[in-house]
Amino acid sequence: MYTLLHGLYKHVTQKDEFFVLILGLDNAGKTTFLESAKTRFVKNYKGVNLSKITTTVGLNIGKIDTNGVRLNFWDLGGQEELQALWDKYYQECHAVIYVVDTGDRERIGESKESFIKMIKNENTRGVPLLVAANKQDLEECMGVREVKPLFESNVDHVGTREVMVLATSGLTGEGVVEGIDWVAQCVVRNMHARPPHDKEKS
Template identity: 45%
Template structure:
């Protein structure tokens, strides 16, 4: 009887888990974004901006939405750390690529980095969300300009779910909309990338 009840409990408390990789060049605001996501969805204060250091390796954040667990993996963006990104592609359910829209001098470097991601066979069919961060800065490139720069890459994405959204990770503007978009896409993409089933 115990084993039946135990099995039933495990079945009833199972839920889906998804892994979302946050990548982009160094200083794009990836860790600030992760802290803001935790602040919005967990109701806890994130780290203040002055305490956020460059990511060396991996930062992890978890939130629950609609009965599912979303695991965010924030990866370092320095050139020598970009080689580790591909280790996370095979098991991820979506990719968030953060662009520092206030730094036009690095926009070509940013485009090249994203193109390399898109050309990797292991991300075939994975939803890609590009976030034009730091839209609160007066010198930030507007969304239309960023889309124009990344148009050729968008063509390579084909029918895959992809989008470009403006955000300010610092102020939180657009962050909830971005996470809602991601959650909807990973749910729709279950056939291509099934969720991991976990116990609560």
């Protein structure tokens, strides 16, 4: 009887696990976005001073439980030499959050190029995609209407996957909760194509 109850308890308390990549150029605000999300979703998470986060060299990780699933985040460095490592993670991921620095018009073309390389990769086919038009707290930033055409122009490679372009600010938290909730719903809807990893106890 104990074994049966224990098994039932484990089944109820375990969540489907999904892996989400956070990509974008260096200084786009990827880590700030992730830290902002953790402060809003993870109970008693102290976090770091968002205004003092420096450029990621390598990998930051995070874990958030929402909508009955567990999202594991891989925040990868965006420097040109580190982008070569992105494709090592594509096969295992269930969604991509691509962060765009809307305050840096000079590098928007470079950001688009990195984005196109990512969606052209066979291992990202069909994976839900959130384009975070980040740093909306800056006065001279580009709005969603300006960013959206740039990152939705490759229709052939975007395919039938779910895509959303969302105004965000890692510093103020604008759009962060909405974006994470959207990703959580998408990975569940896409389970037939990319099943979750083995359940982990909550």
